[in-house]
Amino acid sequence: MSWDLATPFVIDLRVSSEDIDGLGHANNAVYVTWLERCAWRHSQLLGLDLAEYRRLDRAMAVVRHEIDYLAAAYEDDELQLATWIIDWDQRLRMTRRFQLKRPRDGVTLLRAQTTFACIELSSGKPRRMPAEFLDGYGPALIGA
16 A cells, blocks of 8 residues: 555554445544544554553643545445654644545545644643653654
């Protein structure tokens, strides 16, 4: 599979009947769910799962999604969703990029970018990333 950037973290997806809207294709809101799933699985691989977030009283919360819907997905389509951490300030913000492809024809269905901010779970307020976030997310930064 040819991706926009090198060394992506990739998950496999299959479009289910529940993902289909009245127009006969995957509903746009489903794509947002897939972006979140991919980001979480990547975070888990990096050692930053929900239990660790709770232990640290910190989390990366979405502050902005930018999504370009390029082509439709249909029931039973097998897809691959890739993510990369492309930017972060090592204090508060981190940006992920995503690309969704259909392997059978190589078509890119979506490109997206999500900006996250580090928050303190107990208060919901922005807080500096703990050392564990720097250690976990840092090596995954493109070009790191």
